[in-house]
Amino acid sequence: MQSSNGAIRLADAVMQSGGGRTVLLRIAIPAVPGDPAEQLGLATPEYQDIALAPATFHKANSVSKLLVSASAVHEALGSLGFDSADVLFETAVGVMIDDLIYKIKNSYSSQAVGLPYCYWLTLEPPVR
Amino acid sequence: MQNAKDTFYEVICGRLVGVNPERTIVLRGVVRPGVLVEENELLSAIALPDCFRLEWSVAKVDPGGKMPLVTLQCSFLYETAGSAINGGIDRGRALAAMDAELQSVISALPQNSLKMNYAGLAFRGVTTAMSTNVWWSDSVFGETVVNNDRLARTTTVQVMSYQEAGEL
Numbered sequence: 001m002q003s004s005n006g007a008i009r010l011a012d013a014v015m016q017s018g019g020g021r022t023v024l025l026r027i028a029i030p031a032v033p034g035d036p037a038e039q040l041g042l043a044t045p046e047y048q049d050i051a052l053a054p055a056t057f058h059k060a061n062s063v064s065k066l067l068v069s070a071s072a073v074h075e076a077l078g079s080l081g082f083d084s085a086d087v088l089f090e091t092a093v094g095v096m097i098d099d100l101i102y103k104i105k106n107s108y109s110s111q112a113v114g115l116p117y118c119y120w121l122t123l124e125p126p127v128r
Numbered sequence: 129m130q131n132a133k134d135t136f137y138e139v140i141c142g143r144l145v146g147v148n149p150e151r152t153i154v155l156r157g158v159v160r161p162g163v164l165v166e167e168n169e170l171l172s173a174i175a176l177p178d179c180f181r182l183e184w185s186v187a188k189v190d191p192g193g194k195m196p197l198v199t200l201q202c203s204f205l206y207e208t209a210g211s212a213i214n215g216g217i218d219r220g221r222a223l224a225a226m227d228a229e230l231q232s233v234i235s236a237l238p239q240n241s242l243k244m245n246y247a248g249l250a251f252r253g254v255t256t257a258m259s260t261n262v263w264w265s266d267s268v269f270g271e272t273v274v275n276n277d278r279l280a281r282t283t284t285v286q287v288m289s290y291q292e293a294g295e296l
Contacts, residue, residue, distance in 0.1 A: 028170060030157030031155065031156040031158040032155060036138065037246075037250055040134050040137065040165070040246055040249065041167065042247070043250060045170075053170060115184055
């Protein structure tokens with residue numbers, strides 16, 4: 001556990017020294033029980049933006065990737081009550097970076113001693 | 129067309145609760161009957177197993193007659209990996225159970241319903257009854273498709289209604 005915490009601190013330090021930034025994970029807030037308006041597409045769900053930091057954004061050719069600190073993700077998991085980071089990223093609407101919403105195509109983690117110390121997200125830029 | 133789509137979804141939803149109240153999904157933190165309209169949900173909801181996902185595709189309008197006759201094709205997409213406790217070995221039976229539920233829901237009489245306008249719900253208003261009906265054909269079951277560890281099927285139904293004046 002201590003090695004994993006050390007890996008998280010090291011990853012955070014490297015990301016911060018390498019120009020780490022804050023990005024916003026956009027998720028829909030829970031639906032209203034028994035409200036047919038949302039099920040019929042009449043009412044738009046409300047959204048909540050969760051700050052994730054430190055994170056680094058890589059954009060090369062047509063591939064956009066986001067590296068996010070595991071400490072930030074785990075803090076969000078705890079406060080939002082999600083079972084796992086996979087579920088959090090799968091249900092998120094996207095990530096807001098520089099006022100643009102990127103869709104999350106997939107995610108995976110880098111691990112030390114079986115525990116993640118950072119998450120990689122492959123992003124799809126918005127259609128212009 | 130939109131009123132016909134909404135009415136059909138509400139009818140299917142209500143009937144499914146009667147046929148199998150345990151067929152439910154949890155979507156955005158809320159438990160609801162196991163049927164959803166893909167175009168009305170966030171993209172993340174689309175791959176949900178063990179529920180019926182409605183997809184509206186082809187639309188035809190026959191302008192002859194007093195009111196245009198609109199025919200919409202509704203596809204029910206559903207897939208299951210069986211139950212985890214059985215290691216998925218019951219996925220064939222689980223798919224057959226979903227087939228039977230859908231058959232019961234679609235073919236239950238009457239195969240029509242008074243068309244409703246749900247637009248008022250957007251402003252916390254009420255639904256209003258329209259003058260004509262929505263009716264639908266029998267279901268046509270597609271082939272079983274093996275999708276990794278899941279068995280999937282698409283079943284189609286033709287949904288028809290008259291387009292009333294001023295309808296979307």
